[in-house]
Amino acid sequence: MNQKGILIVVSGFAGTGKGTIMKELLRRYSGQYALSISMTTRSPRPGEQDGVEYFFTDRETFEHEIAVGGLIEHACYCDHYYGTPRAYVDSQLLMGKDVILEIEVQGALQIKEKFPDTVLLFVVPPSVQILYDRLKGRGTESGEVIAARMKRAGEECAYIPHYDYILVNDDLDVCVEQMHHIIQSQKLAAARNATFIESIYSDLQSLSF
Ligand code: 5GP
Numbered sequence: 001m002n003q004k005g006i007l008i009v010v011s012g013f014a015g016t017g018k019g020t021i022m023k024e025l026l027r028r029y030s031g032q033y034a035l036s037i038s039m040t041t042r043s044p045r046p047g048e049q050d051g052v053e054y055f056f057t058d059r060e061t062f063e064h065e066i067a068v069g070g071l072i073e074h075a076c077y078c079d080h081y082y083g084t085p086r087a088y089v090d091s092q093l094l095m096g097k098d099v100i101l102e103i104e105v106q107g108a109l110q111i112k113e114k115f116p117d118t119v120l121l122f123v124v125p126p127s128v129q130i131l132y133d134r135l136k137g138r139g140t141e142s143g144e145v146i147a148a149r150m151k152r153a154g155e156e157c158a159y160i161p162h163y164d165y166i167l168v169n170d171d172l173d174v175c176v177e178q179m180h181h182i183i184q185s186q187k188l189a190a191a192r193n194a195t196f197i198e199s200i201y202s203d204l205q206s207l208s209f
Contacts, residue, residue, distance in 0.1 A: 005034075005098045006192070007089070007115055008183055009108045012123030013153035015135035017169045018102055021123065024176045025100075034092035036101045039065065042080035045140045055085070072114065075106035078148050082107070098183055105159040112162070119186050120163040121179065126170045 012018045026033055039055040041062050050056050062081045065071050074083030084101055092099045101111065111118050125131040131153065135146050160166065165182055169175045190197060 003096050005093045005096050006183070006187060007093065007111065007118040008098060008100045009111055009118055009120045010100055010102045010123060010179075011105055011108050011120070011156070011159075011163070012169075013125065013131055013156060014149040015131050015138065016123045016125045017134065017172070017175075018123050020172060021167075021169060021175055021179065022100065022102055024172060025179055028176065029180060032098060034088075034095075034097040034099050036084055036089055036092075036099055038082050038084055038101075038103065039071070040080060040082045042078075042082075073101075073103065073107040073110040075104055075110075077104050077106075078145070078152060084111075098187070105156050105162075109159070109162060117192070119165075119183060121165050121167055121182065122160050122163040123167045123169050123175070124160075126168055 010018055010022065022035055026035060037051065037053075037055060039057055039062060041057060041059050042054075044050070044054070044056050048054065048056075059081065062074075062083065065083065065085070066074055070086055071083035072086045072089060074081060076082075082103065084103060084107065089099050089101070101107070103111070108120055112120060125134070132146075132150060135141070135149060141149070167175050167178055167182075186192070
């Protein structure tokens with residue numbers, strides 16, 4: 001079977017609980033997945049640490065990384081740059097890990113274009129009211145930032161048809177298991193296992209009865 005990992009993109013409106021889903025997926029299946037750590041020019045929120053949630057950096061360093069090809073995708077979201085460092089993704093895929101990029105829609109489409117085998121998942125809230133309540137309840141953003149993120153959600157919605165699957169984050173347990181099963185069933189796709197199928201075929205051809 002194919003031992004190389006696959007690339008998965010997880011997107012969703014701010015406040016849909018993507019972060020919680022990712023944490024739980026990694027806790028349950030720690031040996032299987034690697035979560036890419038992005039680089040961003042936004043400031044850390046209370047409790048966030050450099051090198052854990054993000055690599056926090058300035059605009060100049062970020063633009064240098066773009067120029068030297070250090071990012072496999074990048075996008076501007078609510079006035080800040082976000083991007084995926086290439087080295088970690090490449091090394092984890094080679095080690096057989098399924099690498100998850102938790103990124104927004106523009107980056108997701110860049111990844112799909114560069115790596116068409118990528119599985120794109122979009123996490124949606126059960127309703128818009130629940131989304132608003134969650135964002136407000138988080139208590140880490142001002143009313144202005146929340147308004148910008150709700151507006152952005154309206155724009156992002158138009159991109160959902162480009163994704164392969166949606167996941168409704170109503171019950172965390174159900175959502176995590178659905179995500180795990182979608183990813184694992186993708187790995188069994190015949191098209192991803194052409195070399196293995198070829199080897200079975202050739203072994204069968206060499207038999208003489
Ligand atoms: P937040 O500021 O709430 O942590 O993230 C804002 C948005 O940026 C989220 O939709 C998140 O998925 C997205 N994001 C985080 N890292 C990256 C990245 O490396 N590339 C892109 N394109 N989006 C990212």
